[in-house]
Amino acid sequence: MSTLSYVKNFISDKYIASITPTSDFGVRKVCSKIDFSRCGLVVEYGPGTGVFTKYLLQKMGPDSLLVMIERNANFAKELRMKFRDPRAVVVNGCASDILDTLAEIGKPAADCVISGIPFSFLTDNQKNRILRNSYAALHRGGKFLAYQTFYQSNNHLKSHLEQIFPFVQVEYEMLNLPPLRIYEARK
Numbered sequence: 001m002s003t004l005s006y007v008k009n010f011i012s013d014k015y016i017a018s019i020t021p022t023s024d025f026g027v028r029k030v031c032s033k034i035d036f037s038r039c040g041l042v043v044e045y046g047p048g049t050g051v052f053t054k055y056l057l058q059k060m061g062p063d064s065l066l067v068m069i070e071r072n073a074n075f076a077k078e079l080r081m082k083f084r085d086p087r088a089v090v091v092n093g094c095a096s097d098i099l100d101t102l103a104e105i106g107k108p109a110a111d112c113v114i115s116g117i118p119f120s121f122l123t124d125n126q127k128n129r130i131l132r133n134s135y136a137a138l139h140r141g142g143k144f145l146a147y148q149t150f151y152q153s154n155n156h157l158k159s160h161l162e163q164i165f166p167f168v169q170v171e172y173e174m175l176n177l178p179p180l181r182i183y184e185a186r187k
C-alpha cells in the first residue's frame with residue numbers, strides 16, 4: 001500500500017481530503033499524547049493507508065485491541081490485507097457509528113479515539129454527532145485526539161469539542177507538510 005494508492009483513491013473520494021498520508025513527524029507528535037501502558041482499546045477513525053495504524057500496533061501491548069473505522073471501501077480492504085494482526089479489527093463504516101461498532105465487538109468503552117477524518121467537510125450536526133458519540137464511547141479519563149491539516153480546517157473543531165469535553169488543548173506540528181493542527185480532548 002503506497003502513496004500512489006492513496007492518491008488514486010483521493011481522486012475519486014472527496015472524504016479522503018488530503019493528497020498524501022500524514023508524515024512520520026505528524027504521526028509521532030499525535031501519538032506522543034497516548035500513554036500506551038494504559039491503552040487496552042484504541043479506536044482509529046479514517047486510517048486511510050495505515051500510517052498511524054502501523055505505529056499504533058508497534059506501540060500497543062500484546063493484549064490490546066485497535067479498531068479501525070474507515071469509510072472508504074478500497075482502503076478498508078487494503079488495511080485488512082496489510083494488517084494481519086490479531087489485535088487489529090477493520091470496519092468499513094462511518095465514525096459516527098462507534099457505539100454500534102463497540103457493541104458489536106462486545107467492548108463497553110475505549111481508552112483512546114484517534115481521528116484523521118476531515119471534520120471541515122461535515123455539517124455542524126454531523127460533527128457534533130461524531131463528537132458526542134466519541135465522548136460516550138470513551139472511559140472516564142479517555143482521550144479523543146484529532147489531527148487536521150491547515151488546508152482542511154481553520155480552528156473550527158475547538159469550539160465543538162469544548163461544548164462536549166471538559167478539557168481541550170490545541171497544538172501544532174509544523175514539520176508535517178502541510179502543517180497539522182492537533183486537538184487533544186479528555187473525558
Ligand SMILES: C[S@@+](CC[C@H](N)C(=O)[O-])C[C@H]1O[C@@H](n2cnc3c(N)ncnc32)[C@H](O)[C@@H]1O
Nearest residue numbers: 015016018021022046047048071072094095116
Ligand atoms: C485525511 S485522510 C487521513 C488518512 C490517514 N489517517 C493519514 O493520516 O494519512 C482521511 C481519512 O478519513 C476517512 N474518512 C472520512 N470520513 C470518514 C468517516 N466519517 N468515518 C470514517 N472514515 C472517514 C477517509 O476515507 C480517509 O481515509
